[in-house]
Amino acid sequence: MERNHKSMRMVPLMLALLASVPGVIVSGCGEEKRETIAITADPETFPTMRTIDVSTTISDSGYTRYHITSPLWLMFEEAQEPHWNFPEGIYVVKFDNNMKENGSFTADTATYWSVLKLWRFDRNVRMKNINGDRFLTQQLFWDQTARKFYSDSFIHIERSDRIIEGYGFESDESMTQYTIRRPSGIFPTSDFVSRRGEGDNGRAN
DSSP states (O other), rough: EEEEEEEEEEEEEEGGGGGTTHHHHHHOOOOEEEEEEEOOOTTTTSSSSEEEEEEEEETTTEEEEEEEEEEEEETTTTTSOOOEEEEEEEEEEEEETTEEEEEEEEEEEEEEEEETTTEEEEEEEEEEOOOOEEEEEEEEEEETTTTTTEEEEEEEEEEEEEEEEEEEEEEETTTSSSSEEEEEEEEOOOOHHHHHHHHHHHHOO
16 A cells, blocks of 8 residues: 655655754755555565655754755665665755855765665765865765765866866865875866867867
8 A cells, every 4th residue: 555645844854864963953845755655575675665856954953954855765764774765866965054055965876874874875976065176976975973975986176276086085074174095196277277278179170
């Protein structure tokens, strides 16, 4: 038997995102559609809940900290390792106390293991921190317990003065204090601007 819940204003999405922080409030907006599904199949492959058109804010101590949007959210709460899956992508915007955007990240797919408090973002993972630095990688982990991001994949970082590339990455949650384990190149930003300009002229001719 299935039950459909339409136009929900409060959604428990991402409650575990900041579960270790007291006073966290999670609320939803938009026209979210949620289905609670009776388990009649393999809990490892059959979701216990399906939510579409997710638009959710997370507040802490009276301040909105995150806004999360996703086309589809699947919960596998009865699986041996309970997890959430976002197979069609996820977009997260971070805010400061004045509701000013101070960072964002997006990925083609995402998985959250609720017991481990561990996120994994896959394919076209793009991030921007408060300084405007941009990060691009194909896989990124967010360990909420350790409060850090990390990756073993290739990473490309665009700063105002330089481009940094390498393999293996670790950062604090603000993405402002980070280390690349195996740097493969550091290039002045002007080099890339010049190359783009030359390439554009060549195509135009």
